[in-house]
Amino acid sequence: MIKRILAVALIVITVTGSIFSIKGLGDREGIAGRMRLGLDMVGGVSVLMEAQTDLTGSELTAMMEQVRAVMDNRVNEFGLSEPVITLEGAARIRVDLPGAQNAAAAIEMIGQTAQLSFRTADGEVVVTGSNVRNASSQPYSGYESQLIGTYTVAMEFDSEGAASFEAATRAILAGKIHSSDERYQANQILIYLDDRVISEPSVKTVITGTKSEITGRFDAEEAAALAALIRGGSLPVPLLEIQTEVIGPTLGLDAARSSVIAGAAGIALILILMLAAYRMMGLVADVCLILYVLIVLWAMIGLKAVLTLPGIAGLILSVGMAVDSNVLIFSRIREELAHGKSVRVAVQSGYKRAMSTIIDSQVTTVIAAVLLYQFGTGSVRGFATTLLIGIIASLFTAVAASQVLLELLAESRLTGRTKAFGHAGTGGAQTKKSFGWIEHRRYFYAFSVLLIAVGLIVGGIRGFNKGIDFTGGTMMQLNIGREISVSQAENVLSGYGIDADIQHAGAENEKIIIKTTRVLDSAEREALADHLRQSIAPGTDAATFVEQEGLIGPAVGAQLKTNAIKSILFASLAMLAYIAVRFEWKFGIAAILALLHDALMLWAFYGLFHIQLNSPFIAGLLIVIGYSINDTIVIFDRIRENLVYMKKSKLEELIDTSITQSLGRSMMTSLTTALAILPLVLLSGSAVRAFALPLIAGVAFGTISSITIASGLYFTIYSLVHKPKYRKI
Known part of the structure; x- marks a missing residue:
């Protein structure tokens, strides 16, 4: 009875989950509306920058967390949906901006040094980030009952900053300050980061000395975040652009559409093959495979993982490897049937005998995926993430879920026949003549x-054929709108002093791909693209001319x-x-x-x-x-x-x-x-x-x-x- 309930539940979840995932339910969106898509699918800018500092160890770690806090604040100001900011290595930070089209503007926006300032409500600057020695979150240690259990932000100024802060608090309490912005009160100190107010504490007493604190019913996370932003102003760190990728929205959407179609075609082929090869067992495998895809996609949504084009490749590969578990089990079941066992016993024995092999094979694949994530960057990590989620999901669908369904079918008179399980039922096991694999090993x-x-x-x-990933350099894909000779582009580039490899692309060779080992920063790439457009494609829209561009510094390639x-x-x-x-x-x-x-x-x-x-x-x-x-x-x-x-x-x-x-x-x-x-x-x-x-x-x-x-x-x-x-x- 329990097996029947579980089997019905699995089928209902698979069917209803598929419908909801595709169409959604009411105002609740399906997978397409919820999944976070990578730059290669929607277009945008990805920038990897390296902090130019001699700090090491815990000091470097703390500084990079401050840089990340500042970056998060900046990209939110950029007005883009779901930016992704990640630390890579000890001193590098990657910023992905889906929907951004201007690489130069994006790099300028996120790369400039943070400017922190404390101002009175009338706009006068009291102290700047250079006057802040330190800021940290601490549990509230006072006696106000409404603040007990909260956290504060403790700040320390240098002597110049302390004197200015004391003078400002005296002026505020003396009523000499009048607010120029109706949103703020005259007794508030406004803390700005890049012209954005990040906190507006009220002054309750004259603050003397180098130390002060901000209270405001903060929890531990809020206080730590504010402290990081304030510290960021006192630690201006130059950031060097070492890798950039820009993908135009049209190119991203076209690539996403074709990849989704290819992925769906691959899954459909597997469903057909399994049904043809394993009959009733193949039908169970198909149901579990659909459930598997749903679990992986919804797990990515729940984990807020980003689906990239390589991620689709990882998903499809994991589908193939999930089927591998089914094939192992089904092969074992057929062997048991060939030895004359009943279908019910063969199913139970087949799962038992295949389990150790499945675990061993999956663990080794997990090792490869984990290392891929550890040492990979960008799209490679997206590939590894999807693959890891898929491996874990396959252990449930290909082993647990399929066993419930197969055991139920094996107990039925209608479906529990050996023929339905792909075995002719001719009696004992057939002895196969083995090829001399070991005898011929030297030839192999x-x-x-x-x-x-x-x-x-x-x-x-x-x-x-080493790409710029290994050598370092610059890549640009340009939409000329018509076919041109390679020599035309080479002549323009030679006038610019650039030696490059040029290839045609597009269905009608209307695009060119330029690759050079010379590292061009965002301003140089923008100038080169504009020069190329005016020289070889003067009638082309500037907004659609550059479809993709990338930069990889020599250090990244090494x-x-x-x-x-x-x-x-x-x-x-x-x-x-x-x-x-x-x-x-x-x-x-x-x-x-x-x-x-x-x-x-x-x-x-x-x-x-x-x-x-x-x-x-x-x-x-x-x-x-x-x-x-x-x-x-x-x-x-x-x-x-x-x-x-x-x-x-x-x-x-x-x-x-x-x-x-x-x-x-x-x-x-x-x-x-x-x-x-x-x-x-x-x-x-x-x-x-x-x-x-x-x-x-x-x-x-x-x-x-x-x-x-x-x-x-x-x-x-x-x-x-x-x-x-x-x-x-």
């Missing part, structure tokens, strides 16, 4: 080494390379430790060597086909590692299981059998993931395609290596460790 090794060598040699001779090495190293060590604990060290070494093989294969793939290396390449590399180890663990888990049930078999035969038993699952998982990602490659814009391409290549490499390389390496390591101590005579 040689072929992989050859492919890697060719790709790396070609890439080394021709030069790897850090990207460093983070790539760190992320791969840490991911490999973390996975090695996990596999060594869950399996044994020989499995761990074999898995890490297989990961190195996959990373080199992807690198060679980029070198051979001259694909641009940029931030998405790092994301793709880490996901390849996570996906590859996922596939490898499934086969290693089967080997570990067969070591118990096939003790009398030779290790070579045991591994061959394990690979053959896992082959159907590996191929189905790869197919579902590839089907999910392929529409992103074919239908979406360049931003998503840059993420999707290494993913689909990585899926292929990971699947092949888990079958042909990883198990062979385990056999080789095992043979070396357990070889006879004495030679036979």
Whole structure:
């Protein structure tokens, strides 16, 4: 009875949730109206700035929090919806301004040093931020009953500021000050930050000495925020623009539309494939998959996460990996049915036997996603966030929810037949002849080494296609409105002293993309764009001429390379430790060597086909590692299981059998993931395609290596460790 109630509840939640998510309910908006969209979907400005300071440690941390408080105040004044301000690293701050179109104005607005001032109600400046030594939040320690339990802001002035503040409070209490603004009383001191009043405390007594406090029934958070703003005025920190991205609204909307269509197409293909391949179990998987997508999207809304175009790629990839759990379970259920068990027993046993494999494979993918978030920036973090949420959600939908529905169907006379579960019911298990995977391992090794060598040699001779993410520089995408020759743009740029790579874009080559290693600040980019428009597209509207522009300083490019090495190293060590604990060290070494093989294969793939290396390449590399180890663990888990049930078999035969038993699952998982990602490659814009391409290549490499390389390496390591101590005579 409980199962029926839970099953009905799951179906009702899925159906009603889908309707509400699409259409909303009354004045309550659905997902489209609630989701926070990234700059790449709505257009806007993203600026990464670095504080020019010698401070370190806790002093630097406190200063950057003050900078963030000032930035938050400034962008709110800019009148934009839902700005995003995040600290990156020790001394960097990123400001995303959805809807902003003027990069120069935005950078000037957020980059200028904060101006703090204390003024009387008639507008006279009493002290400035330079007179403030410190400000901090403290619990109220007085005796006024209405203030007990609240917090105050304690301030400390220098001697000059203290003298001016004392004189001002005396004048206020003497009635010499008259308010020039009807919103404020004559006895108030107005605290301004960038010409905005952030607090207006009333003067109750003459304030002498260097210390004073502001009371106002603040809670701890409010007092800390006000103290940070006041301290910000006393710590003016120059900020240097080191990375900028500007996306026009039209380009963002077009990319968002095509990516959403591609994502929906990918999910639809998976739904159809699962239903065709697994029948009744496929229907359950489809219901749970829809529920999974709803959970992920609403979780992002609840967490106020920002959905970016790479985030859509992360969502689709996580859909493919969520299906992987279903495929593992369904394969196990069919094996149990093939051994003559009833459908009900097969379902229960299938879930039980697949659980450890699912947990192991998901944990390793989480490791990759966490490191991706830790070392990534901007859009890469958006990708990692979506992937992490998806992995957690899949453990509920693909395991718990699907089990409730399948067990209920298994108990029904109508749906509990073996044929409905995709098994012909012909009796006992069929023995499959295993291919000699271990026997041919040296051929697989040689072929992989050859492919890697060719790709790396070609890439080394021709030069790897490094994007400005790695080299640093400036990128601009311009809408000319008609096709022009590359030489026309080159002539204009050469007159400006700029050597750049120029490519056509757009359906009719009506756009050009300019990339140069020269770092141009916002003013220089604005001047260059205006010069190009007047020279090669004089009739083009200035508002739509620049569709996208970006700047990456040399320091950012160098850090990207460093983070790539760190992320791969840490991911490999973390996975090695996990596999060594869950399996044994020989499995761990074999898995890490297989990961190195996959990373080199992807690198060679980029070198051979001259694909641009940029931030998405790092994301793709880490996901390849996570996906590859996922596939490898499934086969290693089967080997570990067969070591118990096939003790009398030779290790070579045991591994061959394990690979053959896992082959159907590996191929189905790869197919579902590839089907999910392929529409992103074919239908979406360049931003998503840059993420999707290494993913689909990585899926292929990971699947092949888990079958042909990883198990062979385990056999080789095992043979070396357990070889006879004495030679036979």
